[in-house]
Structure formats: C-alpha cells, structure tokens
Amino acid sequence: MLHTSQSLESVIEHLSSLPTIGRKTAQRIALYLLKQPREEVVAMARALVDMKDKTAYCTICQNITEQDPCAICQSPKRERNVICVVGEPSDVLAVEKTNDYHGLYHVLGGVIHPLDGVGPDDLKIKELLARIGNGDQEVILALNPNVEGEMTTLYLAKLLKPLGVKVTRIARGVPLGSALEFVDEATISRALEGRVEA
Amino acid sequence: MLHTSQSLESVIEHLSSLPTIGRKTAQRIALYLLKQPREEVVAMARALVDMKDKTAYCTICQNITEQDPCAICQSPKRERNVICVVGEPSDVLAVEKTNDYHGLYHVLGGVIHPLDGVGPDDLKIKELLARIGNGDQEVILALNPNVEGEMTTLYLAKLLKPLGVKVTRIARGVPLGSALEFVDEATISRALEGRVEA
Numbered sequence: 102m103l104h105t106s107q108s109l110e111s112v113i114e115h116l117s118s119l120p121t122i123g124r125k126t127a128q129r130i131a132l133y134l135l136k137q138p139r140e141e142v143v144a145m146a147r148a149l150v151d152m153k154d155k156t157a158y159c160t161i162c163q164n165i166t167e168q169d170p171c172a173i174c175q176s177p178k179r180e181r182n183v184i185c186v187v188g189e190p191s192d193v194l195a196v197e198k199t200n201d202y203h204g205l206y207h208v209l210g211g212v213i214h215p216l217d218g219v220g221p222d223d224l225k226i227k228e229l230l231a232r233i234g235n236g237d238q239e240v241i242l243a244l245n246p247n248v249e250g251e252m253t254t255l256y257l258a259k260l261l262k263p264l265g266v267k268v269t270r271i272a273r274g275v276p277l278g279s280a281l282e283f284v285d286e287a288t289i290s291r292a293l294e295g296r297v298e299a
Numbered sequence: 300m301l302h303t304s305q306s307l308e309s310v311i312e313h314l315s316s317l318p319t320i321g322r323k324t325a326q327r328i329a330l331y332l333l334k335q336p337r338e339e340v341v342a343m344a345r346a347l348v349d350m351k352d353k354t355a356y357c358t359i360c361q362n363i364t365e366q367d368p369c370a371i372c373q374s375p376k377r378e379r380n381v382i383c384v385v386g387e388p389s390d391v392l393a394v395e396k397t398n399d400y401h402g403l404y405h406v407l408g409g410v411i412h413p414l415d416g417v418g419p420d421d422l423k424i425k426e427l428l429a430r431i432g433n434g435d436q437e438v439i440l441a442l443n444p445n446v447e448g449e450m451t452t453l454y455l456a457k458l459l460k461p462l463g464v465k466v467t468r469i470a471r472g473v474p475l476g477s478a479l480e481f482v483d484e485a486t487i488s489r490a491l492e493g494r495v496e497a
Contacts, residue, residue: 106365108350115343119328122320130317132389134347135354135363142351145313146344149332152306153340156333165333167304191330283323 109135161232163208163225165190173206180204184232185241186257188212188250191282196243199290204241207232212244212253221256229257233264241296242270246277258299269296307333359430361406361423363388371404378402382430383439384455386410386448394441402439405430410442410451419454427455431462440468 109131116127134142158164159171166172173179173193183204187193193206209224233240240261244250254270261268272295275284307329314325332340356362357369364370371377371391381402385391391404407422431438438459442448452468459466472490473482482490 106350106354106363108346108353108365109363111346112350115346120331121324121327126319128389128392129319131350132363132387133318135350139351142347146347148306148309148313149340149344152304152310152329152333153337155306156304165304165307165330167306189330190333191326194326282326 158208158210161228162206163210163228164193164206178203182237183239183241184229185243186229187243187281188245188253189282192243192245195282195284195286196289196293199286199293201290201293204239207240209244209253212249213256214249224253226257226260230260230264233261233266235265237267239267239269241293242268242299243281243293245281246273246275246279254299262299268299270299271296356406359426360404361408361426362391362404376401380435381437381439382427383441384427385441386443386451390441390443402437407442407451410447411454412447422451424455424458428458428462431459431464435465437465437467440466444471 112131112134113124113127116122116130117124119127122130134145155167156165157167157169159166159169159174161170161174164171164173168175180203184207185196185202185204186207186209187196188209188211190208193208196202196206207225207229209226209229211219211224213219213221213224229240240257242254242257244253258268258270271289271292273292275281275288275292281289310329310332311322311325314320314328315322317325320328332343353365354363355365355367357364357367357372359368359372362369362371366373378401382405383394383400383402384405384407385394386407386409388406391406394400394404405423405427407424407427409417409422411417411419411422427438438455440452440455442451456466456468470493471486472493473479473486479487
C-alpha cells in the first residue's frame with residue numbers, strides 16, 4: 102500500500118485504468134475528489150452507473166442512444182435515403198458538428214484491424230446491409246483516413262456496389278493519419294462536399 | 300445536447316470538471332467506459348463513494364487516513380521527534396518513496412498563497428504547533444521550491460524557531476540525473492550557495 106488509505110489507493114487504480122490517465126494524474130484526480138463535497142462525488146458515481154444503465158445501441162444505426170430507435174433515426178427532418186457510415190459514436194458527433202449533413206448514420210463499432218484481430222464479422226456490417234433497400238440510396242463512407250479506415254472503406258465499397266446503391270467516400274481533404282474526432286468542422290464539411298465515387 | 304444520450308453527456312460534463320481532463324479526453328473516457336462491462340463501471344463508482352466515506356484526516360498529522368491516528372503516526376518504528384512538514388498528501392507519498400525518511404509528517408493542506416486567498420489560518424498550522432513539545436525535536440520543512448512554498452517556509456521558520464525546536468529545510472540544488480546546461484540559473488545559484496565539503 103503506497104497511500105495510508107486503501108480506498109484512496111483503489112480509486113487511483115481504477116482511474117489509472119482509463120485511457121490517457123497515468124498514475125500521477127490518477128493520484129491528482131483522486132486527491133482532488135477527496136477535497137470535493139460528498140454530494141459531488143456521489144453525483145459523479147451515479148452518473149457513471151446511470152450512463153451504463155440507460156444507454157443502449159440503436160437497433161437501426163448502432164449509435165449510442167437512450168431511446169430506440171435513436172433521435173436521429175426517428176427524426177422526420179433527416180434525409181432517409183442517405184446513410185453516413187462511421188467507425189465510432191464519437192465520429193457521429195464530429196460530423197454532426199458541421200451542421201452540413203442531414204442524412205442518417207451507421208456506426209460500425211470499429212474498423213477492420215487485422216493486427217487487433219478485428220475482422221468484418223466483428224463490425225455492424227450485417228446491420229448496414231439490412232438497411233439497403235431498393236430505392237434511390239446513397240451510402241457515404243466516412244471512416245478515419247488511416248490504413249485501417251482505408252481498408253474498411255474498400256471492403257465496404259466492394260460489398261455495397263453490387264447492391265445497386267450509390268457508394269461515395271468523403272474526400273481525402275481530411276489530413277491523412279489523423280482521427281476523425283479530432284478534425285475541425287470546416288475540414289469535415291469540405292470532405293463531405295467533395296465526396297467522390299468509391 | 301451534443302450526444303444522442305443525456306446520460307452520456309452528463310458523464311462527460313462530470314469528467315471535464317476534473318483537473319487535467321478537457322472535454323475531448325472526457326468524451327474519450329466516457330465512450331471507453333460505455334464499452335466496459337457494467338460491473339467494472341459499478342466497481343469504479345463504488346470506489347469513488349467508498350473513498351469519500353471511509354477516509355478522513357488524521358487528527359495528528361492531517362494526512363488522509365482510514366484509521367485515526369494514521370498508520371504512520373501509530374507506527375512504533377517511526378522516529379517520533381522528527382516531523383516533516385509538507386503541503387499535500389501526495390508530498391507524503393513522494394518522501395515515503397525515498398525509503399530514507401523514518402520520522403513523522405505534518406500535512407498543511409496547502410501553502411500560503413495570497414493570490415488564491417489562502418492565508419496561514421487556512422492551513423493546519425495550529426495543529427502543527429500543538430505537536431511541538433519540550434523535548435529534543437526537529438521540524439523539517441519540505442515545501443515545494445516555488446514562491447508560495449518559499450513564503451510558507453519562511454513564515455513557519457519564524458513561527459517555530461522561538462519555540463526552541465530545531466527547524467531545517469530540505470536542500471535546494473541541482474536535481475540528480477539532470478545536466479548542468481539545462482538547469483536554470485536560480486537553481487545553480489542556490490546550489491553554489493549551499494555547497495558542502497566534497
């Protein structure tokens with residue numbers, strides 16, 4: 102035991118397990134929380150469990166939601182014949198922030214990543230195919246512009262084109278090697294605008 | 300609401316309020332937690348509240364503890380006539396890690412910081428004075444080597460010396476493993492000043 106309190110130590114261990122947080126930061130956060138009023142800490146603890154209990158994946162687009170189908174899938178304002186395919190829920194947020202896209206989404210829950218052992222079967226591709234109808238549809242592939250995203254884009258394009266759907270991909274105006282969630286809105290807008298036949 | 304889930308948004312807000320965590324990192328952590336098993340998240344939430352409920356400040360040294368007096372204050376192995384004064388509980392840990400100190404501690408709970416409105420009355424100085432007895436005692440001042448720590452060191456030295464206690468402060472000099480050319484002038488000045496027989 103490094104600290105004089107086992108429960109403090111336990112919080113530090115839990116926090117260290119989170120992405121981007123090392124032991125030093127975890128310690129700093131834990132000591133900060135110790136100084137906060139009890140209600141504050143209880144509220145945070147409750148929010149964590151609440152999030153876990155209330156959220157689920159939308160059965161249509163696979164995004165995180167509290168109602169099923171999610172607000173976007175249910176919205177009458179959305180163009181129902183355009184589906185933007187992204188890797189993670191945070192990518193939906195990144196595209197939404199442009200205010201330039203008014204279609205629907207499909208969240209794959211990752212991208213094809215052989216080194217991490219993620220294959221097509223681990224992604225929500227079946228669910229995407231189920232959404233392809235007979236009408237005039239467009240699928241915009243908006244995956245991260247890195248090797249794995251590229252691989253996934255090519256895989257999906259090959260899979261979708263024979264179904265008679267228009268398949269596009271966001272323009273490679275987005276800087277290569279970056280992650281969608283960190284790209285500024287203007288760049289994402291431009292990429293949506295300049296999408297080309299896949 | 301930026302996300303399609305209010306409870307997710309709530310967790311992001313809570314996390315963003317923590318030190319060192321901005322909104323992007325909060326979002327990343329929240330989405331990470333969403334992917335974790337429920338028990339994992341519940342365990343973390345419980346650890347937070349547990350820490351808050353179980354810990355208190357040691358009535359002697361003011362360090363965080365689950366038993367009062369704390370393990371260090373109770374330990375028969377500790378030299379009882381040496382008290383190391385530090386600013387925060389994390390500083391106790393930093394000194395403990397050296398394995399070179401076997402005395403007791405006193406945690407001030409901060410340092411004098413006029414700009415932040417922290418004066419001597421906001422620190423556990425009364426509690427420190429109460430620990431000064433008649434015997435052969437040494438108080439080691441181990442506060443951060445910055446303006447506020449310096450101010451607090453001088454204040455405490457002035458307060459303690461008339462009580463007939465030996466007052467020392469940790470040496471200021473070049474840190475081990477550093478290169479002279481990268482050490483700032485003030486530190487080198489202090490190291491020259493405090494030179495000892497080789």
